Amino acid sequence: MKQFFCAIWNHIEYFFILVLFAGVFYLSFNSGSFVRSESPIDNPNYYANKIFDRSYVHRIDISIAEKDYEDLLANPTRKTRYNTIVTVDGEKFENTSFSTRGNASLFAIADDKNSDRYSYKINFQKYNDNQYHGLDKLLLNNLFADASYMKDHIAFEIMRASGVASPLTSYTEVYINGKLQGLYLAVEDIDESFLKRNNFPQGTSLYKPEALGIDHSKLEQLRESLPEGEKLNVETNPASPNFRFEGSDLVYIDDNPISYPAIFDNAINKTSAIDREYLIQSIESLSDISLSDPADFWDVDALSKYFAANTFLSNFDTYTGTPAHNYYIAAAKGKNTLLPWDYNLGFYDVWIDAKTESGIEYNKEGINWPIDNPLADNNIKTRPAWKLIHNNSNYLEKYHTSIQNLLDNYFINGECTKEINEVSELIRPYVNADPTRFFTADEFEDGVKVLRAHTLLRADSVQKQLWGLIPSARKGTIDITNEPIDQ
Secondary structure (H helix, E strand, O other): OOHHHHHHOOOOHHHHHHHHHHHHHHHHHOOOOOOOOOOOOOOOOOOHHHHOOOOOOEEEEEEEHHHHHHHHHOHHHHOOOEEEEEEEOEEEEEEEEEEEEEHHHHHHHHHHOOOOOEEEEEEEOOOOOOEEEEEEEEEEOOOOOOOOOHHHHHHHHHHOOOOOOOOOOOEEEEEEOOOEEEEEEEOOOOHHHHHOOOOOOOOOEEOOOOOOOOHHHHHHHHHHHHHOOOOOOOOOOOOOOOOOOOOOOOOOOOOOHHHHHHHHHEEEEOOOOOHHHHHHHHHHHHHHHOOOOHHOOHHHHHHHHHHHHHOOOOOOOOOOOOOOOEEEEOOOOOOOEEEEOOOOOOOHOOOOOOOOOOOOOOOOHHHHHOOOOOOOOOOHHHOHHHHHOOOOOOHHHHHHHHHHHHHHHOOOOHHHHHHHHHHHHHHHHHHOOOOOOOOOHHHHHHHHHHHHHHHHHHHHHHHHHHHHHOOOOOHOOOOOOOOOOOO
């Protein structure tokens, strides 16, 4: 008997090897969620090669209980999360959260009797620990107020060309319970998976500042809670001197986190008291550089690239605009920066409603908006993060260099025009077949033409401002005119 057990012990390693291979064999054929050809844990770019493959238009199917869908259509502004089955390019994900999303655009569609084309959020992790190949959340943008279908997409490409960490995008047809809803822009949510893909330091805190006065959902909830006949006493006009930004403008108030609800009530990931204290110190450094060097808190290189691209885009629905929203703060020790978001009103809110004889309207003010004073209200004290760049000659030089690099890397070499042309060719048949589109097929063609011309004209103006051929400060710049480039 003793010899028998000795023989077993001498070959025990072969037994464990056999068990290991048997386990791998079983997982490979029985559990695709455990064994993949490429692990999203090892490669955070894995999902970038799936839903964000831009070489074709994707398909997303939402299977939602009829009673839930009826409730969604009846109460879209509540942003209720529904348990659904989501199929992405034929790959099914059960127990997935599905809800409406948006702010002003959401309420605009809710008030429109002729449309129920909402933007949506898909959360793969809400009801379980699942992910879409490493992606936490996927947003479906309804392309509201965008005849070209690509202002957000091109804006994020411009940001990326400037060296700014930006959400990935692609185009997808969206079906709900088998019915085509239209062509949407799929957008990577700025969340933990975004931070990982872009190699942010571990422990980076994320915030999406939004003052109460322009948060439509919170305002609606407050109105519903008031006694009958009582009006809500909140200033909703950001241009009013009584408007409370609550920290969204990054102006220092005091050391109490309660004074910054626009920031800390809108934290994206879990934050601690230490995180909040650090960000308040960072904000204070912007407002009083005598206390500490802002560069100890803020990544000046990253900020210069953000402002370079944002200024090119002439967007006033963001930090540099009147509302001071539609941007993210990524806060990490000595590496704080701003991240881009929501550019459907970018490119100086290019519209095609005001027709010329040719059917195209070029906005000369937006084309020539000054690069050295990009703020909507022309008051540098109201946006201290920009003031940091503007008032330091070395940082301003970094900013100008970032603008020149952007021009060289994306406009002078023709990459932007090429991208607009290729995307318009890709999506044209889907736009024409879109049953819920906001614009006609002819307006889409005009929108593409305006966007292409606007970017060329803007690049020409920005280059001339850098060379000193036209003013780069507010005085006189927006009076300079360019001849429209008809491309």
